[in-house]
Amino acid sequence: MTLKLWNTMANALEEFQPIQAGEARMYNCGPTVYSDPHIGNFRSFLMADLLRRALDQRGFKTVQIMNITDVGHLTTDDVADASGEDKLEKKAREEGLDPFEIARTYEDVFHENAEQLHLRKAHEYPRATDHIPEMIEMIGQLIERGHAYEVEGVGVYFRVHSFDQYGCLSGNTLDNLDSGSRIAVDERKESPHDFALWKIDEKHLMQWDSPWGRGFPGWHIECSAMSHKYLGGTFDLHTGGEDNIFPHHECEIAQSVGSGVGEFAKVWVHARHLLVDGEKMSKSKGNFFTINDLFEKGYQGFEIRYSLINSHYRQPMNFTLQGLEGDSKAIQRIRTLREKLEERATDSGDVSESLQQKLASAQDSFDACIDDDLNVSGALGVLHETVRALGREEPVGADAAAALEFLRHCDEILGVIFVGESSGGDDLSEEQQGWIDQREQARKDKDWALADQLRDRLLESGIQIEDGAGGTTWSRVR
Numbered sequence: 001m002t003l004k005l006w007n008t009m010a011n012a013l014e015e016f017q018p019i020q021a022g023e024a025r026m027y028n029c030g031p032t033v034y035s036d037p038h039i040g041n042f043r044s045f046l047m048a049d050l051l052r053r054a055l056d057q058r059g060f061k062t063v064q065i066m067n068i069t070d071v072g073h074l075t076t077d078d079v080a081d082a083s084g085e086d087k088l089e090k091k092a093r094e095e096g097l098d099p100f101e102i103a104r105t106y107e108d109v110f111h112e113n114a115e116q117l118h119l120r121k122a123h124e125y126p127r128a129t130d131h132i133p134e135m136i137e138m139i140g141q142l143i144e145r146g147h148a149y150e151v152e153g154v155g156v157y158f159r160v161h162s163f164d165q166y167g168c169l170s171g172n173t174l175d176n177l178d179s180g181s182r183i184a185v186d187e188r189k190e191s192p193h194d195f196a197l198w199k200i201d202e203k204h205l206m207q208w209d210s211p212w213g214r215g216f217p218g219w220h221i222e223c224s225a226m227s228h229k230y231l232g233g234t235f236d237l238h239t240g241g242e243d244n245i246f247p248h249h250e251c252e253i254a255q256s257v258g259s260g261v262g263e264f265a266k267v268w269v270h271a272r273h274l275l276v277d278g279e280k281m282s283k284s285k286g287n288f289f290t291i292n293d294l295f296e297k298g299y300q301g302f303e304i305r306y307s308l309i310n311s312h313y314r315q316p317m318n319f320t321l322q323g324l325e326g327d328s329k330a331i332q333r334i335r336t337l338r339e340k341l342e343e344r345a346t347d348s349g350d351v352s353e354s355l356q357q358k359l360a361s362a363q364d365s366f367d368a369c370i371d372d373d374l375n376v377s378g379a380l381g382v383l384h385e386t387v388r389a390l391g392r393e394e395p396v397g398a399d400a401a402a403a404l405e406f407l408r409h410c411d412e413i414l415g416v417i418f419v420g421e422s423s424g425g426d427d428l429s430e431e432q433q434g435w436i437d438q439r440e441q442a443r444k445d446k447d448w449a450l451a452d453q454l455r456d457r458l459l460e461s462g463i464q465i466e467d468g469a470g471g472t473t474w475s476r477v478r
C-alpha cells in the first residue's frame with residue numbers, strides 16, 4: 001500500500017514519503033472555539049481524521065496535533081492582516097460572559113462532537129492561550145532575523161518583503177497581491193501586506209505582557225509556535241480547509257521558515273469547501289447546520305459522519321438534508337448486514353475459497369482507492385458492491401466471520417460500521433454530568449444558590465434542567 005496525496009504546495013499528486021521512515025507527524029488547524037462547530041468545520045476535521053486512520057492502517061507511527069484557537073481570531077479573515085472584531089470577544093459580550101468561559105464551553109462542545117462523530121483522538125490539542133510565551137519567543141526570533149518590526153504602541157508586524165517565498169503555497173505572491181489589493185493602507189506598516197504578530201489594543205479582553213507592551217497575538221502565529229513545540233520545525237503533514245490556504249497557511253510558512261526553526265510542513269492537504277443546497281452556508285439564508293442541529297433532528301453520529309466523508313475531500317461537497325436521509329439508509333444497510341453476519345459467524349471451519357478470493361480482491365480495491373488520495377467515494381463503491389453480494393449469498397460460519405473481518409478492515413478507515421450509536425440527546429459530557437450530580441447534592445443540602453448557579457452553568461452549556469415530581473430531568477436546548 002502506497003499512499004498518494006494531493007500536495008497543495010507541489011500542486012500535484014505525490015507519493016507520501018515520511019521524513020523519518022515509518023513515522024508520520026501531522027498538524028491540523030483546529031477549531032476556533034466561540035460557537036457550536038458546524039458541518040463545514042467538521043468536513044475539514046473529518047478529512048484529517050481519514051488521513052490519520054489511513055496512516056495508522058498503513059503502519060505509520062502517527063503523531064497528530066490539533067490546535068484549539070481560543071484567542072484573536074477576527075471577523076475579516078480573508079486578508080493576511082485580519083481586522084474587525086474578535087469573534088470570541090463578540091460572543092462573550094453577547095452572552096455576558098468572560099471570553100475564557102466562552103472558549104472553554106465551546107472547546108467542550110467540539111470535543112463532544114468529535115467523540116460523537118468517532119474521530120480518533122489527536123495526541124495533543126494545544127490551546128493558543130496556553131502558548132503565549134512560545135509565540136513571544138518566535139516573534140522575538142523574527143525581529144532578530146529582520147523578518148519583523150515593532151511599531152511602538154501598535155504592535156509587531158511581519159515584514160513580507162523580507163521573505164522571498166511569500167506566496168509559495170497560495171500563489172499570492174507580493175506582485176499578485178499588489179495588483180489585486182483591496183487592503184486599506186495603514187501608514188504605520190511598511191507594506192499593506194505586512195501582517196500582525198502582536199497587537200496592542202486596550203479594548204481587547206484577553207491581554208498578556210510582552211516585550212512590546214501588553215497585548216495579544218496576531219491570528220497566525222499560534223500555529224507556527226505550537227507546531228514547532230509539538231512536532232519540531234520540519235514535519236510531514238499539515239491540513240486545513242481550503243480557506244486556510246491564504247492567508248493563514250501562507251503566513252504560517254513565512255513565520256516558521258522565517259524564524260529559522262526548520263522547513264515547516266512537507267505536504268499540505270486541504271479540504272474543499274462545503275455547500276448546503278448548492279449555496280454557501282449562512283445563518284441568514286437559513287441553511288446553516290451545526291453538528292448539534294443534526295443530532296436534534298434525530299440523526300446518529302455514524303450517519304452524520306458517513307454523510308460528511310462520502311464525497312472526495314477535494315471535491316466541493318453539497319450537503320442537503322435529503323442527501324443525509326439517503327446516506328443514513330445506505331449506512332444502515334451495511335450495519336444490518338454486519339448484525340446478520342455477527343449472528344451467523346463461527347470461528348470454526350474453513351473459509352470457502354471463492355469467498356476468500358472475492359473478499360481479498362474487494363479489500364485490495366478498497367485499499368487502492370484510499371491510497372489514491374483518500375478516494376472514499378471509490379472505496380465506498382467497492383464496499384457497497386461487496387455488501388450487496390454478501391447480502392445475496394448469506395454466508396454462514398467461517399465465511400460470515402471472514403466477511404466481518406473485511407468489514408472491520410474497511411471500518412478502520414470509515415469509522416461508521418462497528419461504532420456504537422451516539423446522538424446529541426443521549427450523552428452528557430463528563431463535566432455536565434458532574435454539574436448535575438453536584439446540583440442534586442446541593443438541592444439535598446438546601447443550598448439553593450449553588451443549585452441555581454449550576455442550573456445556569458448547565459444552561460450555558462446547552463442543557464436545560466427540569467425538576468418534576470418524578471425527579472430531575474434534562475434536555476438539550478441547542
Ligand SMILES: [Zn+2]
Nearest residue numbers: 029030223248
Ligand atoms: Zn493554523
